[in-house]
Amino acid sequence: MANIKVENRMYTDEDCMKLAIREAESGLKLYNYPFGCCIKMEDEIITAHNTCIVEKSNVRHAEINAIDKLMDKRGREKIEIFCTTEPCLMCLGAIHWSGIKRVVYGCSIKDSIAVGFNEIDISIKDIVQSQNLDIEIVSGYMRDECEELFLKWKKINRIMRWVNHER
Template sequence: MWTGAPASSGFGVDWRSDDLAPSPFPSSWFPRTDGTDRRHLLARSADLLPSSAALPMEEAKAAQDREHKFLSIAVEEAYRAVDCGHGRPFGAVVVRNDEVVVSCHNMVVMNTDATAHAEVTAIREACKKLGKIDLSDCEMYASCEPCPMCFGAVRLSRIKRLVYGATAEAAIAMGSCYQNANLEIKRADGDGALLAEQLFDNTKGKFQMY
């Protein structure tokens, strides 16, 4: 259970896996016109949580240097996204056994894909390169605190550790695109819902769960 603030080594914030806890997302990720706070809804579907373990000074310095190394690559990717006209200034790096698997940046404009955020792009490329969808032996370093979509992608890929640099508030302050969603969501009525639910029974045993 999370009992304190996210562990910080000075350069980035470190989230790890544990039990359920309050949401790691700032309220700005979930702006609501009715004044309610929806952060807990996503938090309870994820378990990347802050590590509160304190390290001895020498180990902490070594950990900080390591984070600086990989976050610097993520920041370079973020610059590249803008310089190349590919998207907004966000970068992400997937690391395994202290080696960079992939380093990617935001490709929303280049790919004409609203989901091609740096973290999602990095996860896609890492899965392709490693030939698997389970990245539980990998870490991610992101130039900025991931949005809810990217955090969900990190969770689904089972990445064991996430370290980010800039905060969500910093991204929003520079004009990032996290806004109220004009979106209606409802469950289908009648036979539509039943037909969709029968899908799971009809395909059970025919596909491999992941």
């Protein structure tokens, strides 16, 4: 299962995005994809990273892993999610059904596609607006720091391909 942490204290947006980035870096160390997230509920947080590779499951995105842990904490007034990369369509559905009212992300879906991820090229902003969903979207937050994760992933990915080729 995901590396999920629950902590209590007051967190700023910057704190939450830094935790999402740190979580993505933890996932990278385990050879997972470079995605992390942090869910904030008042003074409590949940962090998780992508585990698709380790769990051999295409649906173990960071957002899904964190939302799984969120389920026993529903009923909170204000739930926010901070993602290193714009959530995909699957994760947006889970965000909506979980009652999360604010999404803050760093890199866009287009950024993810540009480095080679197989994403559907639709922005969650467009979906939220067209479906009149009650979700605030903040894009490009700490984008440069989040983009560094892609560079780290590309380096690890090249090393892994080289190691596997040498066998």
